[in-house]
Amino acid sequence: MKAITWHGKHDVRCETVDDPEILNPRDAIVRITSTAICGSDLHLYDAYIPSMKPGDVLGHEFMGVVEEVGPASTLRKGQRVVVPFTISCGQCYHCSKQQYSACDNSNPADEQDIARELYGYPMSGLFGYSHMTGGYSGGQAEYVRVPYSDVGPLVIPDDSIEDDKVLFLTDILPTGWMGAENAQIEPGDTVAVWGCGPVGLFAVQSAFLMGAERVIAIDHFPHRLELAKRFGAECINFEESKVYEALVDMTGGIGPDASIDCVGLEAHGAFVDNIIDQIKVSTFLGTDRAHSIRQVILATRKGGRVSMPAVYGGFIDKFPLGAFMQKGLTLKTGQTHVQKYLRPLYTAIAEGKIDTTFLISHRMPLDEGPDGYKLFHDKQNEYTKVVLKPGLMAA
Amino acid sequence: MSDSSADAIAGERLHHDDAPVTASKEARPSRSLSGEAVTINRPAQELYDFWRNPANLVSVMENIAAIEPIDGKRSRWTVKAPGGKGVTWESVITKEVPGREIYWQSAEGADIANSGRIEFVDAGARGTIVRAVIAYDPPGGTIGQLIAKLFQREPRVQSRRDLHRFKQLMETGEVTTSARNQRERQERNDEQYATLEREQQA
Numbered sequence: 001m002k003a004i005t006w007h008g009k010h011d012v013r014c015e016t017v018d019d020p021e022i023l024n025p026r027d028a029i030v031r032i033t034s035t036a037i038c039g040s041d042l043h044l045y046d047a048y049i050p051s052m053k054p055g056d057v058l059g060h061e062f063m064g065v066v067e068e069v070g071p072a073s074t075l076r077k078g079q080r081v082v083v084p085f086t087i088s089c090g091q092c093y094h095c096s097k098q099q100y101s102a103c104d105n106s107n108p109a110d111e112q113d114i115a116r117e118l119y120g121y122p123m124s125g126l127f128g129y130s131h132m133t134g135g136y137s138g139g140q141a142e143y144v145r146v147p148y149s150d151v152g153p154l155v156i157p158d159d160s161i162e163d164d165k166v167l168f169l170t171d172i173l174p175t176g177w178m179g180a181e182n183a184q185i186e187p188g189d190t191v192a193v194w195g196c197g198p199v200g201l202f203a204v205q206s207a208f209l210m211g212a213e214r215v216i217a218i219d220h221f222p223h224r225l226e227l228a229k230r231f232g233a234e235c236i237n238f239e240e241s242k243v244y245e246a247l248v249d250m251t252g253g254i255g256p257d258a259s260i261d262c263v264g265l266e267a268h269g270a271f272v273d274n275i276i277d278q279i280k281v282s283t284f285l286g287t288d289r290a291h292s293i294r295q296v297i298l299a300t301r302k303g304g305r306v307s308m309p310a311v312y313g314g315f316i317d318k319f320p321l322g323a324f325m326q327k328g329l330t331l332k333t334g335q336t337h338v339q340k341y342l343r344p345l346y347t348a349i350a351e352g353k354i355d356t357t358f359l360i361s362h363r364m365p366l367d368e369g370p371d372g373y374k375l376f377h378d379k380q381n382e383y384t385k386v387v388l389k390p391g392l393m394a395a
Numbered sequence: 396m397s398d399s400s401a402d403a404i405a406g407e408r409l410h411h412d413d414a415p416v417t418a419s420k421e422a423r424p425s426r427s428l429s430g431e432a433v434t435i436n437r438p439a440q441e442l443y444d445f446w447r448n449p450a451n452l453v454s455v456m457e458n459i460a461a462i463e464p465i466d467g468k469r470s471r472w473t474v475k476a477p478g479g480k481g482v483t484w485e486s487v488i489t490k491e492v493p494g495r496e497i498y499w500q501s502a503e504g505a506d507i508a509n510s511g512r513i514e515f516v517d518a519g520a521r522g523t524i525v526r527a528v529i530a531y532d533p534p535g536g537t538i539g540q541l542i543a544k545l546f547q548r549e550p551r552v553q554s555r556r557d558l559h560r561f562k563q564l565m566e567t568g569e570v571t572t573s574a575r576n577q578r579e580r581q582e583r584n585d586e587q588y589a590t591l592e593r594e595q596q597a
Contacts, residue, residue: 017575018575018576018578018579019576020575020576021575021576021577023572023574023576023577023580024569024570024571024572025568025569026567026568026569057575072568072569089563089566089567089571090567091436091566091567092436092562092566092567093434093436093521093522096436104562104566105562105563105566105567105571106571107571108571108572108573109457109555109556109557109559109560109563109570109571110457110556110583110587111573112556112559113552125571125573134573135573136573137573137575145575145576147571147572147573148567
């Protein structure tokens with residue numbers, strides 16, 4: 001089959017690799033019809049995430065048609081399914097508490113050591129996202145092996161709902177939603193959202209649905225800020241305005257009640273701490289660029305809430321722990337427990353309460369995946385979301 | 396096995412806190428004693444019954460090629476070794492508390508003398524805490540040293556992986572693999588043994 005494979009920094013290729021097979025009773029093989037490039041794939045593209053190996057198949061946002069099932073799968077051949085990027089067994093202690101991204105069993109025993117060293121306990125397996133999260137082949141391919149297929153995939157019963165409407169159930173929509181949920185929004189709140197990439201834009205929509213009175217969106221790409229405005233957000237362009245000063249003034253000196261960091265470990269911008277972080281990362285003295293979360297902690301009101309769906313991988317310094325403690329902030333974060341949100345969010349899409357297709361700027365055949373990565377990486381203003389369609393023929 | 400590791404397995408208190416002896420900062424590095432605990436969301440009796448039948452353990456122990464029962468207490472263990480050099484020993488169950496604990500020890504003349512204890516402690520709604528403590532004696536001879544690498548390069552890592560595979564099998568009905576297909580699964584296994592062979596030659 002054809003698949004998008006990782007070979008190093010800024011080197012992804014479309015190659016022919018061995019087809020996947022059923023290996024365990026609960027497995028299914030899915031033929032991919034749509035698969036997106038995620039902002040977090042760019043962290044792999046920029047080689048910020050350790051434990052990638054040359055030839056690894058990328059992709060954790062995908063959907064398709066069930067091609068083959070193991071004897072213990074509950075899926076049937078021919079069903080259309082959306083597959084969560086988190087792999088979860090459904091039977092361990094964490095899954096029973098709906099903490100699906102903390103699944104104890106989906107990260108294979110011999111792939112857990114790095115995560116245990118780095119995080120204390122290994123996280124769940126993820127599709128196409130390094131060996132630290134299991135070493136699974138991803139879904140930017142013609143076919144994928146889906147373990148625990150009786151737990152993860154959501155069957156889309158209605159053929160009239162096209163892929164583009166439900167594809168983002170795999171990751172970014174539930175991630176934006178959980179980001180807003182973790183901000184514990186109360187009616188009347190002012191919520192600030194750092195980063196208007198796909199997750200940030202879904203967090204803006206979700207925050208309003210959860211009762212926020214005002215949402216203030218922060219980015220530097222004009223097109224992305226326009227999309228946030230379309231959903232009713234007020235905007236701050238950090239290249240034109242000082243974010244902290246703007247937020248203080250816009251909230252009458254109080255600060256946002258809740259803040260959502262949708263930026264993460266590759267923050268943009270010529271801020272002093274960000275430049276120092278970049279030097280540290282390039283010389284292996286640090287791993288993450290963390291300007292946004294520092295600014296979030298400074299700007300959030302006393303006693304406020306911070307939610308951090310943004311991805312961080314390793315260590316940062318100059319974390320404003322004093323401000324965090326003195327103001328009595330609450331921080332909630334984590335990889336998304338996708339399976340928990342699939343059904344309610346599918347219903348919200350089907351009922352037209354959440355718009356998802358506005359995000360897709362480009363659709364390409366799988367062969368053009370490497371270009372898709374480069375363009376999504378280099379032209380973030382125009383390329384808001386790239387969806388690869390293995391069924392499309394290359395131009 | 397030295398007396399001190401035997402004491403440790405018997406649970407004799409060497410310290411004044413509640414931590415297990417395997418977490419001790421004073422453990423001598425020459426002693427190969429490792430301990431690992433995992434919580435499994437199944438009843439203790441079910442887990443004990445699985446473990447009491449040694450033939451079951453091949454599916455969760457990465458380094459073991461075969462376990463053949465000899466009688467109710469004894470079984471013959473064969474290690475997967477690089478270059479096809481099979482090494483075996485006889486393992487004897489020396490004490491058992493049904494549903495709770497199993498102790499074992501390798502018989503006289505084993506290439507790699509080992510002993511250990513596995514206990515199953517009821518953890519209420521969370522299932523059962525399974526705790527294994529294993530001691531290896533430093534083996535002699537070339538083959539012994541090679542096998543020691545298989546076991547002792549990181550004995551704690553090895554027993555932790557084995558216990559996690561056991562947990563996966565008991566909780567989900569399968570041992571998790573991230574391989575894309577049979578070929579990749581085989582390649583990943585081969586890779587591990589190739590690394591060991593390289594280390595042996597170095």
